[in-house]
Amino acid sequence: MGGLIDHYEMLRRVSRTFALSIEQLPDILRESITLSYLLLRVSDCLEDNDGIPGSDKPKLLRLWAEVLEGSQPVQKLYDGIAYLSPEDDDEVQAAYQAAHYLDLLSELPPEIQAIIANRVRQTSLGMARWQEHGPYVEDESAMDDYMHQVAGLVGYLLTDIFSWYSPIIRKRREQLLPLSREYGLALQTVNIIRGMRKDYERGWVFVPQTFYERFGLTRDSLFAPENLDKAIKVVNILADKASRHLFNGITFITAFPRIQHRIRLACMWPLYFAIKTLAISRDNVNVVLNEAKLNRTQVKKIMLNTKLFGWSNHWLLHYYEELSIP
Numbered sequence: 001m002g003g004l005i006d007h008y009e010m011l012r013r014v015s016r017t018f019a020l021s022i023e024q025l026p027d028i029l030r031e032s033i034t035l036s037y038l039l040l041r042v043s044d045c046l047e048d049n050d051g052i053p054g055s056d057k058p059k060l061l062r063l064w065a066e067v068l069e070g071s072q073p074v075q076k077l078y079d080g081i082a083y084l085s086p087e088d089d090d091e092v093q094a095a096y097q098a099a100h101y102l103d104l105l106s107e108l109p110p111e112i113q114a115i116i117a118n119r120v121r122q123t124s125l126g127m128a129r130w131q132e133h134g135p136y137v138e139d140e141s142a143m144d145d146y147m148h149q150v151a152g153l154v155g156y157l158l159t160d161i162f163s164w165y166s167p168i169i170r171k172r173r174e175q176l177l178p179l180s181r182e183y184g185l186a187l188q189t190v191n192i193i194r195g196m197r198k199d200y201e202r203g204w205v206f207v208p209q210t211f212y213e214r215f216g217l218t219r220d221s222l223f224a225p226e227n228l229d230k231a232i233k234v235v236n237i238l239a240d241k242a243s244r245h246l247f248n249g250i251t252f253i254t255a256f257p258r259i260q261h262r263i264r265l266a267c268m269w270p271l272y273f274a275i276k277t278l279a280i281s282r283d284n285v286n287v288v289l290n291e292a293k294l295n296r297t298q299v300k301k302i303m304l305n306t307k308l309f310g311w312s313n314h315w316l317l318h319y320y321e322e323l324s325i326p
Contacts, residue, residue: 004100005093007034013090014041017273020303021266029263032108032161036116038094038101039068040154043124045095047131050202051084054131061128067098068121074099111164119157123149135204136219140241143192143208148181151188155180155252158267168257179252183271186245190274193238193281197223197290211237223288231288239282243324246275250320254313261311268306268316273299275323282326 005013011034012019022033046052046060060080066072077098086093105113126149137143159180163170192199192206199206205219212222215230222231249271256264273294281292302323309315 004097007038007097007101007104010038010090010094010097014038014094017299018270020299021269025262025266026165028108028112029161029165029266031104032112032116033158033266035101035105035108036120036154036157036161039098039105039116039120040123041091041094042098042101043120043127045091046081046124047127048202049084049089049092052081056080057131058128061124061131064098065121065124065128067102068117068124074102109164112161115157115160115164119153119160123153126150126153137206137208139208139210143206144185146206147185147188147192151184151191152181153184155182155184158183162256162260162263166257166260166263169260169263172255176252176255179248179255182245182248183252183267186242186249187270187274189238189242189245190278190281193235193242193287194277194291194293196235196287207234207238225289228285228288232283232285235284235287236282239278242274242278246271246278247320250316254316258311258313265306265310268310269303272302272306272319272323275320276302279324279326 008019008023011022015037018037022030022037024030025033043061043064046057046064052060060077063072063077063080067074067077078096081092081095084092084095086096105116108116126146130146130149137146156177159169159173159176163173163176169176196205196207200219200223205222207219207222209219212219212231212234215233217227217230217234221227222234253264253267253271256267258264276298277292277294280294281287284292286292305319309319
């Protein structure tokens with residue numbers, strides 16, 4: 001399994017982007033959301049790792065859900081993935097440190113422990129169901145269901161934790177929950193656009209069949225070079241969908257009190273990175289052929305601007321419009 005890696009260091013290894021957001025939160029929130037993220041990466045490993053046979057993934061995800069609820073020992077999960085090597089694979093290394101993360105979780109307030117374990121368990125069970133469903137998405141409703149399992153529930157998790165932390169946010173929890181789902185769907189829709197090619201190469205297509213079949217395409221011909229003109233039309237349909245979720249995601253952020261600027265920033269950065277990523281993905285053949293993503297300069301500029309001006313809800317709407325321009 002290798003030596004134990006500090007959980008903050010592991011967060012940076014598995015996602016430098018989310019680490020940027022999480023690390024500037026107040027201490028208890030930083031710890032809680034770091035552990036949430038790493039426990040979710042255990043789920044991701046069980047869902048995505050190419051070394052795990054497809055038939056084993058639902059069983060392992062359900063086993064992990066049982067570990068989270070305390071009805072199975074974590075050693076049983078380790079036994080189930082013993083053939084995976086953590087060398088050169090940080091996500092597998094994170095999975096092998098699940099016991100450490102659960103130990104750290106047990107040191108948090110009981111209410112936070114319950115929130116995190118419950119939401120990660122729900123996500124893992126949703127992933128298991130989708131692994132049994134298979135590597136295709138019939139229509140937009142099915143896409144939304146998948147995205148809810150892997151991202152909408154994460155939005156709920158954030159709202160639950162922030163509500164525990166802040167009495168003002170707690171009073172707005174019922175308003176925030178549906179918006180937090182939209183926030184999660186916004187990020188996941190952009191992830192699907194950005195990762196279309198890589199997902200296809202590993203056998204999954206999260207683009208709804210109804211989106212590409214209207215142009216006479218199949219899941220394979222969608223990625224054929226000779227069909228780029230049609231494929232870009234499909235990308236732009238997805239981009240329009242993402243835009244709707246992203247706008248609702250801004251409403252999620254502006255519903256937080258401005259005094260909680262660090263919480264707002266932690267939510268702003270992934271969302272505004274996604275807004276800019278979406279802008280460069282429209283009409284971009286690299287989405288189909290390879291990948292379209294932000295460079296470091298763009299990331300740093302977004303971080304600086306939101307730090308300076310993100311307290312203003314009016315400015316956030318203006319910046320959304322600015323970043324949305326390709």
